[in-house]
Amino acid sequence: MPDRPASILVVDDSLINRKILYNLLSKAGYEVGLVGGGKEALAEIAQKRPDLLLLDILMPEMDGLELCRLLKKHPATSEIPIIFISSLDNTSDKVNGFAAGGVDYITKPFQPSEVLARISTHLKICRLQRQLTEKNRQLELEKQKSEALLLNVLPAQVAAELMEKGSCTPQHYAEVTVCFVDIVGFTSAATLLPPETLISELNDLFTAFDQITEANLCERMKTIGDAYLYVAGLPEPNQYHAQHAATAALEMIAYLTRRNETANHRWEVRIGIHTGPVIGGIVGTKKYLYDIFGDTVNTAARLQTLSEPMRINASHAVRSRLNRDFCFSCSAEVNMKGKGFQLTCFLEGEKQH
Numbered sequence: 001m002p003d004r005p006a007s008i009l010v011v012d013d014s015l016i017n018r019k020i021l022y023n024l025l026s027k028a029g030y031e032v033g034l035v036g037g038g039k040e041a042l043a044e045i046a047q048k049r050p051d052l053l054l055l056d057i058l059m060p061e062m063d064g065l066e067l068c069r070l071l072k073k074h075p076a077t078s079e080i081p082i083i084f085i086s087s088l089d090n091t092s093d094k095v096n097g098f099a100a101g102g103v104d105y106i107t108k109p110f111q112p113s114e115v116l117a118r119i120s121t122h123l124k125i126c127r128l129q130r131q132l133t134e135k136n137r138q139l140e141l142e143k144q145k146s147e148a149l150l151l152n153v154l155p156a157q158v159a160a161e162l163m164e165k166g167s168c169t170p171q172h173y174a175e176v177t178v179c180f181v182d183i184v185g186f187t188s189a190a191t192l193l194p195p196e197t198l199i200s201e202l203n204d205l206f207t208a209f210d211q212i213t214e215a216n217l218c219e220r221m222k223t224i225g226d227a228y229l230y231v232a233g234l235p236e237p238n239q240y241h242a243q244h245a246a247t248a249a250l251e252m253i254a255y256l257t258r259r260n261e262t263a264n265h266r267w268e269v270r271i272g273i274h275t276g277p278v279i280g281g282i283v284g285t286k287k288y289l290y291d292i293f294g295d296t297v298n299t300a301a302r303l304q305t306l307s308e309p310m311r312i313n314a315s316h317a318v319r320s321r322l323n324r325d326f327c328f329s330c331s332a333e334v335n336m337k338g339k340g341f342q343l344t345c346f347l348e349g350e351k352q353h
Contacts, residue, residue, distance in 0.1 A: 004031075005029050005030055005031045006030055006031065006051040006052065006123050007030070007031040007032075007033065007048070007050045007051045007052075008025055008030050008031070008032055008033070008050060008051065008052045008053070008054060008119065009032075009033040009034075009035065009041065009044060009045065009050040009052075009053050009054070010022065010025070010032060010033065010034050010035070010054045011035050011036075011037070011038065011040075011041045011053060011054065011055045011056060011059070011064065011067065012036070012054070012055075012056040012059070012085070013036050013037055013056060013058075013059040013060060014056070015036070017056070017108075018034045018036070021034075021054060021085075021115075022034055024112050024115065024116070025116075025119075028116055030119075033048075033050060036059075037059050037060065037061055037062060038059055038061060038062025038063065038064065038066060038067035039061055039062055041053075041055075041067055042067070042070070045071070045077060045080075049076070049077065049080065050080065051080070051081075051123060051126065052080065052081050052082075052083065052119060052122060052123055052126070053071075053080055053081070053082045053083065054083055054085050054115075054119075055067065055068060055082050055083065055084050055085065055102070056084075056085060056086055057084055057086040057088055057093070057097070058086065058087070058088065064084060064086070064097075065096060065097065065100045068082050068084075068097075068100040068101050068102055069100050069101065071101070072100070072101035078101075079126070079129075081103045081104075081122045081123070081125070081126050082101060082102045082103060083102065083103060083104040083105070083106060083118060083119065083122065084097040084102045084104070084105045084106065085106045085107075085108065085110060085115070086105070086106075086107065086108060087107065087108040088107075089107040093105075103122050103125075104118050104122060106118060147159070147163060157235040157236055158235050158280075158282065158290050162282065162288070168281065168282045168290075169281075170279055170280065170281030170282075171234070171235065171279070171280050171281065172277065172278075172279050173233060173234045173237070173277060173278050173279070173280060174277050175233065175241070175275060175276065175277060176231050176232060176233030176234050176241050176275070176276075176277075176278055176292075176296070177231065177232045177233060177241045177242045177244075177245035177246075177273060177274070177275045177318065178229070178230075178231050178245075178273070178274055178275075178276075178278065178292065178296050178297055178299075178300040179218075179229070179230050179231070179232075179245050179248070179249055179271060179272065179273045179300060180227060180228075180229055180271065180272045180273075180300045180301045180303070180304035181209065181227065181228040181229075181230070181249070181252060181269050181270075181271050181304070182226065182227045182228075182269060182270050182271075182304050182305075183202075183205065183226040183227075183267055183268075183269055184267070184268040184269060184270055184309045185267075185268070186202075186225070186226035186267075187226070189265075193265070197265075201265050201267070202226065205256075205267060206223060206228060208252075208255050208259075209228055209230075209252055212248050212251045212252055212255065213230045213248050215248075215251075216232070216244045216245070216247050216248040216251070217232060217238060217244045218230045218231065218232040218244055218245055218248050219231055219232070219234065219235070221290070221291060221292055222289065222291065227304075229297075230245070230248065231245070231278070231292060232244040232245035232248070233245075234278070234280050234292070235280060241275070242275050242318055242321040242322055243322065243325065243326075245273060246273065246312075246314075246318070246322055246326055246347055247350070249271050249273055249312045249347065250312070250347070250349060250350070252269065252271070253269065253271070253310055253311075253312070256268065256269060256310070257310070268309040268310045269309070269310065270304050270305070270307040270308065270309060270310075270311065270313070271304060271307055271311070271312040271313065272299075272300045272301060272302065272303030272304030272305070272306070272307055272312075272313045272314075273300060273303065273312055273313070273314045273315070273318050273347065274296055274299040274300040274303055274314075274315040274317060274318060275296070275315065275317040275318050275321060276294070276295065276296035276299070276317060277294060277296060278292040278293060278294040278296050278297060279292065279293045279294055280292045280293075281293075299315060299339065299342075300315075302337060302339070303315060303344060306334055306344065307346075308346075311346050312346060312347040313344055313345075313346060313347075314328065314344065314345055314346065314347045315342065315343075315344060316342070316343040316344070316345075318347070319331075319345055319347075322347070324351075325350060325351055326347060326348075326349065326350055326351060327347075327348040327349050327350070327351055328345040328346065328347055328348060329345060329346050329348050330345055330346050331343060331344070331345045332344060332345070
């Protein structure tokens, strides 16, 4: 569909001037409205907002300067371009017109070609401004989408630094608690269940795990197939990181226990938990991934492989920090690859004080 013709409202108390301008503008293809005073103009604009105003200054009841100021005060009409067309030709009159909010000033008697040229120019400027505003709005929406996406894949503090600086400095964290959660029998189930069912089940589990970790001030680092890695104590240091991570692990097992009572597909997990230093930072340039590295991560992974279904295998470092408030059982030394014999135990629950 072709664009509609621009609408121009002529506000002039002279009937002759209104007729002259009507003939000129309508022949040029504009949609023209005519009113004889400021109050009439306000009523007309309230019904239909024009694209541009041609405004006389000397009018009874409400002069053009007052009308212009009123229109510029209100957001709904402040962007309407106003061209004064007046017999007042002193420099001070023109200055007053621009100060009131006018975009141009034409003196009477006017040249038709000049009027048309000025109108065309200001309508084009107004159109370009609207296009720029829309482009900026779209850019802001895209920015918000990008920020939301970053917040989905990165910790909030890391995402904020990346958006502000364009990069994120790797950090050494002296002490955090890392948990590996692995779904028992998932690999064999993957060969038996339809793909849609498998992904739906995995999505249910990981969504619940996300809610649990978030509620306990932990950060999900990543999922690797059916493995779920989360950490407490970064990027914002937290002296209670071990308690938060342990509580989250216990809640995951409690969630699965409840779910298995009614679910069509029952799942169990093995969990390993360890406390120690890590390095955290972003890897990748196009697909960002915030990850953690170090022996603490490897130890938590090995503890998970040595755990039992629906149990939490904890290191001595975890027990030493939580022994006052949590229950542990089955202390034993196990031979961990690359680590030798290490003292481990099962985290059973919180103590009732």
